[in-house]
Amino acid sequence: MADRPADARTTGESGGELSSGERRAVLYGTLIRIAGTPVVAVAGLANTAVVVSHTGPAIFGVVTLIATVGLLFPFADLGIGAAVTTVSARPGPLAADPVARATIRRALGVLGVVGAAVAGLALTLGVADGWHQVIGLTTSPADRWAITVALCLFAATIPAGLGTRILIGIDRNQLAVAILMLNSIAGLTATLALAAAGVSGIWFAVAGPAGALAGNLVATVVALRLTGLRPAVLRAPAPVPAGSRLLAGSAWMFLIGIGLPLGLQSHRLLLAHLSTPDELSRYALMAQIYALTWSVFATAGMAFWPVFVKRRNDTGATVTLWRRAVLGFAGAAVPAAVLLAAGGPPAADLLGRGQITVSAGLATAFGLLLLTQCIHLPSGMLLTAPAELRWQAWCVLAMGLLGVVGGGLAADRFGATGVVLAAAGAVLLAQVLPDLLGVPRLIDRRADRSEPPGEGPELGVAGGRVEPRPTQRGRTRDGVLRQRRFRAQPPHPGHQRLR
Structure with a gap:
């Protein structure tokens, strides 16, 4: 086995620092994504060229x-x-x-x-x-x-x-x-x-x-x-x-899965119904370039999911790591957004063989969307306990509603640029700002509750059956360490012992 x-x-x-294995997962995954981006870009370039030449x-x-x-x-x-x-x-x-x-x-x-x-x-x-x-x-x-x-x-x-x-x-x-x-x-x-x-x-x-x-x-x-x-x-x-x-928590994640495409992936449908085929093609082409950039950040962000899971009961270390991650992703996203805004139009011209043009405004809108999504990314990886997923779900649904309404109002007059700006504004208002104000409070609540069996990462195998580890360290918001003890529950009557 x-x-x-x-x-x-x-x-x-x-602790608030990454282990060697966690650093490898974050660093190597990001480096592989960066190193492979030219391969993906070439494949995308060739794929787009073939499709455009055969379809128009x-x-x-x-x-x-x-x-x-x-x-x-x-x-x-x-x-x-x-x-x-x-x-x-x-x-x-x-x-x-x-x-x-x-x-x-x-x-x-x-x-x-x-x-x-x-x-x-x-x-x-x-x-x-x-x-x-x-x-x-x-x-x-x-x-x-x-x-x-x-x-x-x-x-x-x-x-x-x-x-x-x-x-x-x-x-x-x-x-x-x-x-x-x-x-x-x-x-x-x-x-x-x-x-x-x-x-x-x-x-x-x-x-x-x-x-x-x-x-x-x-x-x-x-x-x-x-x-x-x-x-x-x-x-x-x-x-x-x-x-x-x-x-556990999959129902709230289901709602998150509904809200995300409403706010971030409904642009094509909005443009198809409310704008012109040319605007839809401009959006589709620039979205490919955006996806290459976003995939690098998304790759690094996903590696933090198990990192945060392992630290669920260490609230002080969790908040410290979250703040560092937010600052790190924001700092890296700023130059990436500038590069996307400046390099998007010429890259689109190359990909579309001059048949599809992308404006500087549309490229800048995608840059702003990248920045807001990157600031939110660590929070999305952190808040994965059922109670926290519920909080995330309402924020995401609000973001989706704002994105659809704003995009619908902007599509007819401003085309692709309008729907992307509406999405960036929705992420800022419904996700980034609530994250900055609410995440420390949500994590602090973990110190006042323990996770039931099967829902958290703290279960170990001891004495032939699954039982909670006896002691976990937690911190209050002011950084004071305290001990929390979990009493091992007796097995349910008739429950088969684990081998």
């Missing part, structure tokens, strides 16, 4: 709308992916942890059903020829079947995406990044295959979901092998402590 590295799982870091600038916007459908529905995993990441970060070997095994097994089963439902809905819309009413545009009679195939491929990525969540939880963020960067290469390969087959128009929308599915399948296979979670292990009964809540 393959266990994760000792510093990633079997140690209980509780107007249809290109529709193709990207369909190809990136996963960005519109991050809630398709019902928030379960977040629960899997959190449980994967618990101390001890993952395959020997009954709560982790039961959580992952249930997650795979539930998301398999969700994927089948999404595929069934896509087939229904395809047979009924109803896709033009959903996307607001029609390019050819082939739309109904091309979009249906793309959505069925997307449906398969829903359960397959759990592999990446596990890798992040076991401090293998760098490996998750390296594998998922293959998505761009796989997508380009699919695009070239479609071009060689002589297809045209909307069918190029199939390439993106096909590449994403390939990368997610590889990540899942690697994650299961590294953790020893072979199919036989997952199928075996996994008795869990009485009172354990598998997939």
